[in-house]
Amino acid sequence: MLATLSTISLGRWQLNRAAEKVALQEQLDQQGTRPALDGAALVALTDLTADMHRPVQIQGQWLPDRTVFLDNRQMNAKPGLYVVTPLKIEGSSGVVLVQRGWVARNFEDRTRLPSLTTPSGTVTVEGLIAPSPAKLYAMGGEDSGVIRQNLELAQFSMETGLPLLAMSVQQVGVASEGLLREWPVVGTGVEKHYGYAFQWFALSVLIALLYVWFQIVRRFFSPRRA
Template identity: 30%
Template sequence: MRALLTPRMLGAHLIGLVCVVVAGGLGLWQYDAWQRHRDSEQRDLTQAEPVPLAAVLGPDDRFPADSVGQPVRIEGSWLPEATVFISERRHEGTDGYWVVTPMTTGDGADEAIPVVRGWVPTPADAPAAPTGPGDVVGWLQPPEGTGAVDDDLTDDIYPQLRVADLIQRVDGDLYGAYAIAEDGVGGLPAGDLEALPKPSTSTGLRNLLYAIEWWVFGAFAGFIWWRFVRDSLKEEPAEHPVPSST
């Protein structure tokens, strides 16, 4: 134990500790920068300027994975007879329902997109669905597929917002998406955003690689310190006198 506390060994301990701590800290700093880049990309998309729905998604298009949360402008006509409610939606810590009414995407259009008008504690609290022309800005979302089972197929309440469940209520086609009205419609509280955009795999990748590089350097510095200590503690072979032949 005394050999570990010599000035030479104490210097080695200090250098090894500094290298490991600095490398670990710089790695954490780069990792945090990588995470901030990804979080920033998520926020930026939801706060982007609204674009026409047609600029992001067509009636027969698959949902673009990089457009989750994109604000879109929908201009058309409401289909109040197709209004439904989506259960088990929370708002400010309270369970309730989404109020969903499809909108056509233009005068005389055969295509419609479900719009989450807002949130209500119970379906009975929902105001009458709007009629006539409409103009809504909402966050674009992919259809849900939670696997939840609808226990009552005769009512207007669904456990998830699946486009397939609404097709029978609309004369025409439905987009493979829905939109959550940013400010709510008709005084309703806006529905909470269910899904955020997923950042691309390359977002902040350089920072992540730098973090890994620093951690590898720290591990290597720790290995060098361990080898130095181990070699220094090896006992030198003892010298034995050669017995005399006389």
Template identity: 30%
Template sequence: MSWLRRPSRFAVALTVVGTLIFVGLGFWQLHRADEKDELLRRYAASATAPQEPLSSVEDGAPADRYPRLGAEGEFVPDRYYILDDQTHGGQVGIRVFVPFLPRNTDKVLLVDLGFLPKEGGKNPSLPPLPPGRQAIHGLYVPSPGVGMRMGGDALPGQTGPRKSVVYIDLGEIGADFGHTLYPRVLLLDADPASIYTREWTPDVMPPARHRAYAFQWFTFAVAAVVIFVLLHRKRRPKRPSTT
């Protein structure tokens, strides 16, 4: 490569290491995109899968799937956990979680009733839960991710039937309610008669964004090589001017 000046070892090492890091990050993002594709596929398959009894997950939640479960029991009256500042279809609102007491078990199932838009910036009024024995069914999935903890557990300081949370922590809700909760939550199936919106999708970064980040990292790798070449390219000597 006579058209390049001899680079320093530091410049070569910096370029090689930087390029390898950028390429590695690009392939990692592609791998994450494939994982999210598989997650969405399993999620979609679960929505139409045969219904299983709640007893099928007594020994633990299956790590690789989201079963459709059915359970019989009763809703706990006047106990709501409100996940605030949620968005759906361009609207800001809340997601409403309530405890459900299944038959033949001493554990409590936390149920996601769905999304409600705010009314004039205020939380909407909630319809009463149906009394008596109920048969419910939906997807059994991990709870929404725990966000940044600021100020610790806010539930003990709240009174009344409605308690606001900024994330769903099953341990804190179980302690507040005084019962052991199942390790996942149940996303109720859609019901045309319900005021709640139930259009369930995994709360994860979409695969397309991971692929966009991968393209960005690969671009950085190419840029590192181009910059190296430009900095070490031999410049042609200027021809003497003739008068």
């Protein structure tokens, strides 16, 4: 019966994890309904955890000569490049890294950069506060160059000399400037915890049934010796 109790305990643990993920998903959903922050409020942020995924509407100037293309990124199941460009926030010395969108890559000439339109002058960017772009496994040392696998905020700040904020902004909206912005929806994966819990509870039931069969029921069906 120890095995039954153990599997029940593991099932309950998975349900507790699911409850935590549900609470996190509710927090993410709530963040999306909060008022958008402007550039000054974004620069003044001190607690990123409390404002992650919150909407922003910031004005500033693109720094197109610092644009980086992140390789092997998918959107709608198609491989391509994420385009990341620093934005100097208007009225501030702060610079925020903006994940501007996705663009297809030229697979015949992988060194050829895609054609993009980067507006000059003051622009307004709508987006969500986001962590730095997800890191992919890469062979070798640090990433460098215009086309690279990963981008670390601290390392990129040292590389460029830009006073980058400790966050990025994921630009949202319809496709424009040659970029697609159909970002994957942020999820918490709560479904897998429910699935694991079901498996553990089902296993506990199976173990209990086998115990009852072999230790109790089967004895009544055993042939009696003469």
